[in-house]
Structure formats: structure tokens, C-alpha cells
Amino acid sequence: xxxxxDNEKTAKRIAGTMMDPRVKHFYDPYPGHRAGKAFAxxxxxxxxxxxxxxxxxxxxxxxxxxxxxxxxxxxxGGGARSDPERFAAGVxxxxxxxxxxxxxxxxxxxS
Numbered sequence: 246x247x248x249x250x251d252n253e254k255t256a257k258r259i260a261g262t263m264m265d266p267r268v269k270h271f272y273d274p275y276p277g278h279r280a281g282k283a284f285a286x287x288x289x290x291x292x293x294x295x296x297x298x299x300x301x302x303x304x305x306x307x308x309x310x311x312x313x314x315x316x317x318x319x320x321x322g323g324g325a326r327s328d329p330e331r332f333a334a335g336v337x338x339x340x341x342x343x344x345x346x347x348x349x350x351x352x353x354x355x356s
Contacts, residue, residue, distance in 0.1 A: 251275075283310050288317065296320045298337075300344040316344040 253272055260270035273280040284297065288311055292316045299314040306312065318333040335338040345351070 286310065288314060298341055298344070300314060314349050318344065319350045 256270070256272040265272075266285070271280055284299075288299070297319040298317060299311075300316045301312060301314050305314075317331055318337065319328070319331050320334050320337060321332070
């Protein structure tokens, strides 16, 4: 989900950096931030946010709101919108790898 200064062109460019049929990309423009607000209500519970990484079991579906993730991490830092237990600055790659392994059972190779 793009932040306040991004636009559709930027979102398409960034989405092109992760081409995998299992990954879904959405552009959620400001000021609506509908997806951000839905995650804020259903998962984050701290207000709209971005730069959050959610991991789901295969087959998880979005119905009335986002499903509960198996794991999630953020880089929001301090403040009212952040969950300190899910803050992964400085160790983000390690946390994402661990979560990927938890969901897929596969080890990540390479750097």
C-alpha cells in the first residue's frame, strides 16, 4: 500500500519488482486507504499504516475483512500506531525469513 506521496505509476513500478503468482498487489490511493483502514481495524488495531508485512496460510481468503495472518511485522517505529512486539527494524530480513519458513516450511536460499 503506497504512502501519502506515492501514485499509481509508482505503485505499478514497485509491484513489478516482485513478480510471483502467489503475490497480490493492490494500489490503495490516499486519502481513501481502504485496505490500510481494514487492516488497521482487523489486524493492526492501531490506525491505518503501511510498510507492514503479512504472512498467511495457503488458502486464506479475504471475506468481510482481512483474515488473521499467521505472522506479521512492521517498520513503523514508535507512536500510537505501532505494536512494539511486531516492530522489526534492524532485523526485518531475519523476521521475514522466519515468517516465510513458518508459512511454507521452505528455507530461503541466497542473499
